[in-house]
Amino acid sequence: MEFTVSKLLWTLLGLFIVLNWGLIMGGLMRKIVARVGKRYGIPIYQPYIDLVKNYAIRSQITHGAMFYLGPVFRLSGGIGIFLFLPLIFGSDHWSNFSFSGDLILILYFQFFGMLGMALGAGEGGHPHSAIGIGRGLSQFTTIEVPMTLAVISLAVQYNTLSISEIVAAQQGGIATWTMVTNPFATAAAMLSLLGAFGHSPFNLVKAPNEIPIGPPTEYHSTFLGVLHTNGAILHVVEAALFMNLFFGGATNWFELILKTFLIYFWSVFVGVVFPRFRIEQSVRWFLKIPLILGIIAIILVL
């Protein structure tokens, strides 16, 4: 990994593209959910307007230093994953700052944002934030178990912790994708992805209509704008991570857009079919089938 200014500029351009695709994809998914409910739904560009509106709110209140830092931590979690994730395989410009141990770092960054947000929302002092944080951290801990097992299974299978090398090993058509060569790890990871994306069966962290909006209850205006910006980035990079690990990566932007759309759509598809779990149901669910699949994946590659 070599650091140059032009590399940095390419990475920033990549971030810009990812942000825009994330916003459009978010609008698209909300449109799809609306159509399933036989509604016309929001205009597809609504996330952009919401973002401008949030940044344009004139007054802000604060609850202290951590309240400011919460969204910043969340955003650095999202951008951190982006920075170390190779987006397009074989491209100098779009492989960002990926290096030989990036898989471990990205797993860490997934948790980093949540912890920062927990501290910030905790300082907000709203009881619903505290409930949301408690649910979020306990659910994410159980999501991490099958996901980490799947990742370890991959690391053993490909004998590397570099995402670029894992993608490189899958470049021989669909038959070489991890999806085919290691179906159990893929299944465990795709089930834990449902929880990571936070759509319906596992949306008890934000739980609209129940604990109004969970951790961000007290967040408004620019704070909320930063959180939404991060949400758009995070959805694309998480989907891109799964694309790289299990579905052969992408060799051009069109392939990336198509695959990330389908991976995100998987969680939305499950979300419009199933109603919300309670927290104890969700935790138990992750510790049953996905965990068993993860263990099988480990045993098979050993």
Place this chain on the structure above:
Amino acid sequence: MKETDNNDKFLHEENKKREVTAPDGSVIQIDPIQDYFCDARPQVHEPYKVKIVEKFLNWARSESIWVLGFGTGCGSIEIPPLVTPRFDMFRYGVQMRPTPRQSNAFVISGYLSVKTLKRVIRSYEQMQNPKYVIALGSCTINGGMYWDSYNTINRLDQYLPVDVYIAGCMPRPEALLSGFGKLKELIKTGRAEKANEYAENFDWYKANQKKIIKDWNMPDYNW
């Protein structure tokens, strides 16, 4: 800040000023009204001086109206048809928000009892500038069929600044949609600055509110 008066008969027990022994044995003074709330006065937030920027931001504000999920009176039953397929207000950029911090518009949907008015004021003050109020139904205009009730207010605009009135008893969801249309028009032309008006005439509004809410056991401006 105003001193908390422990002899106020409306002050809840848990909100009274008292001494507490901390786990390490030291004795500390707590005053929940001062510690939990901020009662600084609201401030006027001027629009941007550059016209074109303010116009663009007003367009964004008008196309993304987040309504606080707070139903008062019988009119709140008109909201569910708006979010479901028949009237679907999402197409116009109107969405529901569960927390006052993130909301821009407050739909007062019908009669307001004095008890609810207190909650409405607290929620309204927690919303951030710019914020808009839509008054739905005749009850908010002149009291409607409750005009001589002992427990409801008659004119909403004496207590909160109202942007749009929607007359009728009950107005149909179409009327509410047209009210949102009117609100958009007001925002786009820069005439929806009622949050600043509230800050400017704060003393007048507060006096009116205190005249009718007898058990005022909260700070003057709680945000």
